[in-house]
Amino acid sequence: MKLMHRILIGLACTTAxxxxxxxxxxxxxxxxxxxxxxxxAYLYTTDGHLAAATPIQLQYPAGKGAVQCCxxxxxxxxxxxxxxxxxxxxxxxxxxxxxxxxxxxPAALRGDPFIGVAVIGAPTVSNDPASxxxxxxxxxxxxxxxxxxxxxxxxxxxxxxxIADGKLKAQLYYAFGYDVTATCDPKLFDLPTVQ
Amino acid sequence: xxxxxxxxxxxxxxxxxxxxxxxxSPYPVWNTPSPVWDSPFIAPVRFVAGMPAxxxxxxxxxxxxxxxxxxEASGAQWVSRYPTSTSLGDLTPAxxxxxxxxxxxxxxxxxxxxxxxxxxxxxxxxxxxYAWAIAKEGASPTSIEAKAGVNIDxxxxxxxxxxxxxxxxxxxxxxxxxxxxxxxxxxxxxHTEKRAIDMTISGIVGKSVNDANGKAMAIKSLKDLNPVGKxxxxxxxxxxxxxxxxxxx
Numbered sequence: 001m002k003l004m005h006r007i008l009i010g011l012a013c014t015t016a017x018x019x020x021x022x023x024x025x026x027x028x029x030x031x032x033x034x035x036x037x038x039x040x041a042y043l044y045t046t047d048g049h050l051a052a053a054t055p056i057q058l059q060y061p062a063g064k065g066a067v068q069c070c071x072x073x074x075x076x077x078x079x080x081x082x083x084x085x086x087x088x089x090x091x092x093x094x095x096x097x098x099x100x101x102x103x104x105x106p107a108a109l110r111g112d113p114f115i116g117v118a119v120i121g122a123p124t125v126s127n128d129p130a131s132x133x134x135x136x137x138x139x140x141x142x143x144x145x146x147x148x149x150x151x152x153x154x155x156x157x158x159x160x161x162x163i164a165d166g167k168l169k170a171q172l173y174y175a176f177g178y179d180v181t182a183t184c185d186p187k188l189f190d191l192p193t194v195q
Numbered sequence: 196x197x198x199x200x201x202x203x204x205x206x207x208x209x210x211x212x213x214x215x216x217x218x219x220s221p222y223p224v225w226n227t228p229s230p231v232w233d234s235p236f237i238a239p240v241r242f243v244a245g246m247p248a249x250x251x252x253x254x255x256x257x258x259x260x261x262x263x264x265x266x267e268a269s270g271a272q273w274v275s276r277y278p279t280s281t282s283l284g285d286l287t288p289a290x291x292x293x294x295x296x297x298x299x300x301x302x303x304x305x306x307x308x309x310x311x312x313x314x315x316x317x318x319x320x321x322x323x324x325y326a327w328a329i330a331k332e333g334a335s336p337t338s339i340e341a342k343a344g345v346n347i348d349x350x351x352x353x354x355x356x357x358x359x360x361x362x363x364x365x366x367x368x369x370x371x372x373x374x375x376x377x378x379x380x381x382x383x384x385x386h387t388e389k390r391a392i393d394m395t396i397s398g399i400v401g402k403s404v405n406d407a408n409g410k411a412m413a414i415k416s417l418k419d420l421n422p423v424g425k426x427x428x429x430x431x432x433x434x435x436x437x438x439x440x441x442x443x444x
Contacts, residue, residue: 012214037375048387049428057433066229082205084401086311088396089436090397091417091436091438092416092417092418093400094395094396094397094398094399094417096397112348112372112375113324113372113375113377115377140417141221152434153439154434154435154436155384155432155434155435155444156384156386156393156435156437156439157436159434159435159436167433172437173435174375175311175393175435175436175437176376176378177279177311177312177375178315178323178374178376178380179315179320179380179381179384179386179387180378180379180381181378181379181381182434183326184434186433186434188436189433193416193418
């Protein structure tokens with residue numbers, strides 16, 4: 001299992017490196033959720049037209065509650081999208097959310113139910129080591145331009161923010177369908193929105 | 196058993212030992228020798244001092260004695276029971292009326308509303324909470340308190356009152372998976388109190404919605420709906436996009 005895991009990651013990284021060279025600078029990084037259910041993995045995002053060469057980076061579980069960043073895939077690893085009426089919504093603009101099924105379930109996502117962060121269209125994503133997987137930094141081409149993806153729990157679901165230069169560019173919400181203990185810093189919801 | 200993998204900081208409740216300060220007082224199960232409740236019936240729940248009143252209201256302190264034979268072993272078959280409602284009629288009358296008016300205003304402005312949850316039965320929350328506790332937090336299946344109306348045998352007891360712990364844990368895991376749980380469920384919420392609604396609002400950005408006073412409010416982003424909802428008595432909980440309640444919690 002561990003060997004399979006390493007092989008998968010190695011192959012994915014090789015592929016991603018190749019595809020990253022053709023990627024437009026830092027334009028248009030997007031966020032999404034990756035979730036597993038019934039032996040399949042799904043990507044939820046507001047982009048219904050992901051190109052085959054689009055780099056996609058997915059968090060994956062690392063045991064004992066830890067999470068790793070990131071599995072690297074391309075858009076070609078996804079089936080055609082379907083419209084989604086839940087559990088993910090665009091909390092900022094109410095745009096439609098699309099659900100992509102991964103053609104093959106990555107070994108690293110097999111096991112217990114998992115919900116994690118996906119970053120789409122960014123060549124390089126790194127985990128904030130002090131954040132326990134709640135903050136990912138997106139490398140950007142332009143100097144001084146900083147972007148990060150942040151996640152936290154609301155009272156009954158997970159919030160996912162894309163924040164650039166202190167402004168909220170996107171916010172998705174994954175509804176669990178039951179109530180949990182919230183962890184979100186209320187300040188996140190007061191960030192100005194990029195119009 | 197594999198641990199569940201959290202992409203977020205683990206809830207302190209999950210990391211604490213079981214039972215913990217947040218948990219209810221385990222009741223003396225009927226297969227455990229007890230000078231008072233040594234009988235083939237579930238003992239009434241005992242409450243510890245300082246337990247939140249809301250919890251006390253949610254978990255009956257007068258659980259009727261239930262014969263062992265009347266209990267049904269835990270397992271995936273429980274998952275479909277006590278379903279979440281999407282009916283406005285299952286909310287408190289006052290909140291139902293407020294939400295109905297708010298939704299009418301949104302739809303009149305050209306938006307659309309999809310309701311995903313109104314009332315969540317406390318029984319469902321109870322089943323989810325303790326299934327998680329057994330499956331993921333190491334709670335003893337023989338120490339789970341009873342809840343009135345939910346005749347579940349968490350411990351998988353045989354006729355002699357002996358627990359089959361492996362079967363009990365397997366059953367709890369099946370329930371957690373059946374519910375698709377990624378986190379522990381809390382026992383009490385505005386949904387269990389019939390005072391909250393989850394609804395997805397779409398097609399409203401760029402339009403104007405009348406508030407309860409008839410004033411047209413421009414909606415540039417979904418956040419602009421918050422004051423509109425408030426005017427109807429439907430208060431936004433900003434941390435949860437679909438969630439509105441009568442007090443913002």
